[in-house]
Amino acid sequence: MLLREVEYVRPASIEDAVRELAADDGARALAGGQTLINVMKARAASPDVLVDLAELEELRGIELGSDGTLELGSMVTYTQLLESAEARARPILGEVSAQIADVQVRNRGTLGGNVCSNDPTNHFPPLMVALGATFTIRGADGERTVPAADFFLGVYMTAVSPGELLTTIIIPSGAGAGDAFENVPIGRDGTCIVSAAATVTGSGTRVAIGCVDAVPVLVEPQAADADSVKEAVRAAELDPPSDVHASADYRRHLAEVLAARAVERAVKAKS
Numbered sequence: 001m002l003l004r005e006v007e008y009v010r011p012a013s014i015e016d017a018v019r020e021l022a023a024d025d026g027a028r029a030l031a032g033g034q035t036l037i038n039v040m041k042a043r044a045a046s047p048d049v050l051v052d053l054a055e056l057e058e059l060r061g062i063e064l065g066s067d068g069t070l071e072l073g074s075m076v077t078y079t080q081l082l083e084s085a086e087a088r089a090r091p092i093l094g095e096v097s098a099q100i101a102d103v104q105v106r107n108r109g110t111l112g113g114n115v116c117s118n119d120p121t122n123h124f125p126p127l128m129v130a131l132g133a134t135f136t137i138r139g140a141d142g143e144r145t146v147p148a149a150d151f152f153l154g155v156y157m158t159a160v161s162p163g164e165l166l167t168t169i170i171i172p173s174g175a176g177a178g179d180a181f182e183n184v185p186i187g188r189d190g191t192c193i194v195s196a197a198a199t200v201t202g203s204g205t206r207v208a209i210g211c212v213d214a215v216p217v218l219v220e221p222q223a224a225d226a227d228s229v230k231e232a233v234r235a236a237e238l239d240p241p242s243d244v245h246a247s248a249d250y251r252r253h254l255a256e257v258l259a260a261r262a263v264e265r266a267v268k269a270k271s
Contacts, residue, residue, distance in 0.1 A: 205229075213239070
């Protein structure tokens with residue numbers, strides 16, 4: 001299906017982009033376009049203005065701080081996460097990127113677009129929650145920072161309000177940590193039926209489960225062993241949907257199994 005008529009602007013700076021987004025309630029940021037263009041073709045979204053971020057090179061940076069903190073621009077692509085030497089400070093970022101779709105999508109799709117679309121089947125929302133990432137959002141009134149656990153609000157809904165732009169994702173240092181991601185995909189390179197991301201540190205274990213709710217579900221087991229992880233997942237009383245790919249009961253089962261596998265792998269990565 002062809003796109004309906006839409007106004008198109010390509011700002012030259014972040015300030016211009018925020019100004020364009022704030023000028024029209026129907027404005028939407030266009031990053032890699034791998035999701036937005038398709039939903040526009042399906043008439044599932046009908047923005048009045050597309051604000052193309054393609055020329056904003058300041059949103060494509062990957063910086064590794066002296067303390068091991070990673071600062072990722074929202075326009076960083078999956079391919080960049082795979083190839084960047086700095087991003088290898090947290091290898092799970094490249095590992096997950098490699099699982100997404102195909103080369104063409106990875107070359108254009110962006111980390112910011114993935115988290116801002118917040119499709120429950122996407123790979124990066126649960127990973128960002130498990131890693132304890134924070135998001136920097138810029139609007140007309142300045143910047144604010146939102147932790148990943150508070151960033152995802154509902155299906156296709158995030159803390160980025162109309163007129164605002166996600167600019168940066170901050171990943172804490174991975175020193176002394178082990179990370180892992182497990183999922184059951186729809187097809188070899190498809191979206192997830194259920195996913196689980198885990199981070200194990202000296203201070204505890206964080207597991208974020210995807211595809212079982214409108215937002216990633218965070219559980220923090222008392223110990224990094226399979227029994228404790230499964231008990232923590234059961235205590236979360238998950239209420240996932242049933243669809244053509246899996247029943248609710250099967251998703252609950254997968255959540256326990258994948259969470260335990262992710263923690264087991266994270267423990268091995270930590271050691």
